[in-house]
Amino acid sequence: MASVVDLGATPPCESFLAADRLDRPEPAYPLHLRVCTECWLAQIPPLITPEETFEEYAYFSSYSTSWVEHARTFVADAVERVGLGPDAFVVEVASNDGYLLRHVVDRGIRCLGVEPSVNVGAAAREAGVPTLTEFLSPDTGSAVREEHGPADLVVANNVYAHIPDVVGFTRGLRALVADDGWVSIEVQHLLTLIEENQYDTIYHEHFQYYTVASAIRALASGGLTLVDVELLPTHGGSIRLWARPAGVAGEPSRRVADVLAREKAAGLQELSGYAEFSTRVAKVRRDLLRFLIEAADRGETVVGYGAPGKGNTLLNHCGIRPDLLAYTVDRNPYKHGRFTPGTRIPILPPEQISADKPDYVLVLPWNLRTELVEQLSFVHDWGGRLVFPIPELSIVEVKA
Incomplete structure (x- = not known):
């Protein structure tokens, strides 16, 4: 592991303090981004657990107008791309307050959110979005599949970096998705994080920082294969990864090769890309x-x-x-x-x-x-x- 940047020690970024807690001590944890020189996955140590962060969460996606519009556009495009008809089933992992699935509900398509935070999951249900309060694991994915059937589309937006057990989470995605289905993942792109000085997006909720190259390895650990990638402006620069079960994936698109070439040219598969x-x-x-x-x-x-x-x-x-x-x-x-x-x-x-x-x-x-x-x-x-x-x-x- 090689050091990328050391930001000292900070409290968890979503642990906003009530007034009666101001005279109490706050735990702070090292925030030191490193990169693996074998697989080139950038990461911080998992010093806090997802349970500590997400069982009650302060972030509600619906308070960003542009983010709700981004979700609406994604749903419209995904319906066309995947061919989601009236009998389709969509699952979103880390579905927050239902900001995305409400657009699926509006189209009359059966759906389910899997959201670990009790408070934001309750807000989703109040908005008419069916939501299960659970963390995704292989067992959770299998249980949802058993009860509801396999999903034609599994969406995991801005959660793939929040998981200390990447392999287990990816196997959970595979358990959810139909054998001929699709998985769509949005995650911040390490390339733009480095190029645009976006260091404030390094915090304890984010355990990993992905390139397309490192995402391909992570997806493969759970039996998924990357077939396409889109570059998005969200969060300062994100990648949308389209993956399928390995048995039906076929050859990846030209866009995958193009982004891999950009990452290699930026030096992100060698230490020189992180030096400055x-x-x-x-x-x-x-x-x-x-x-x-x-x-x-x-x-x-x-x-x-x-x-x-x-x-x-x-x-x-x-x-x-x-x-x-x-x-x-x-x-x-x-x-x-x-x-x-x-x-x-x-x-x-x-x-x-x-x-x-x-x-x-x-x-x-x-x-x-x-x-x-x-x-x-x-x-x-x-x-x-x-x-x-x-x-x-x-x-x-x-x-x-």
């Missing part, structure tokens, strides 16, 4: 801190927008506290009145920005830049500006 990453990460930290300190010295106010998990990696790595970032806001009511882990920054409703009229708004979910520049256009009314920290510090004057 930690230096560029350190510059992001220095630039952001310099901006915040100089703004404070000028008497200008800076507040945050959003309280995503990635934001907590950034805030903790930079050592940002309320003296430099007075508060952040979030659309998710679950987080209101809570505080960011480690840095103890208050989380307030979005309306607070209009009330206070800050000079700058630091946008923590930078991956939603297009959506949020539009949502936050009202800061123009008092001359406020937006600040994006990744891939490099950018100060934006929004238009009304």
Whole structure:
């Protein structure tokens, strides 16, 4: 194993603190990304368990307008690609609050979500999406198949990196899918993470960081074969992996070979591709801190927008506290009145920005830049500006 970047020690990124916990200690765990020099899978040690993170979860996918639209488009395309008819069956693993499967329900297609978080799974059921509260394992996959039949399509979006037991999880996917079915997986692409300095997407929920090359090996461990790949803009740059059971997969598409060639050209199958990453990460930290300190010295106010998990990696790595970032806001009511882990920054409703009229708004979910520049256009009314920290510090004057 070779070091890629060491971000010190941070609390789990979704462990938002209630006010009555502020005087209690917080556990912090090393956050050190390394890459295996044999299989080239980038990973962090599994220091926290999925049960600790996901049994009650603070992230609700439906609060992102663009993410719900992304899911709607995916469902429409998948129906055509896979040929899902009225008798089809779709399973989504890590289905969150039903943000994706609601579009399957609307089409009258039978479906089931498999979601370990009790609170977000309950929200999905309230929205009319059938949801099983379980972690996926080979046994869970077999039990679902026994009760509901094999799935024509299994969807696993933004979960493949969250699993310490990749082999067991992949075998669970194979247990769910029909022998002639399809598996679709979306996961952040290590290539863009490295190229675009997206180091804040490294956190304890993410145990692995995939290239297409390392994903092919992971899928094969459970009897699945990659047949196609799509490059997506989501989460700053993701890959959508289309896989099938090995017996029916056939030859992979030309796009698979093209992305593999890009990864090889970027040096991600040798140490040279990782050599300068930690230096560029350190510059992001220095630039952001310099901006915040100089703004404070000028008497200008800076507040945050959003309280995503990635934001907590950034805030903790930079050592940002309320003296430099007075508060952040979030659309998710679950987080209101809570505080960011480690840095103890208050989380307030979005309306607070209009009330206070800050000079700058630091946008923590930078991956939603297009959506949020539009949502936050009202800061123009008092001359406020937006600040994006990744891939490099950018100060934006929004238009009304």
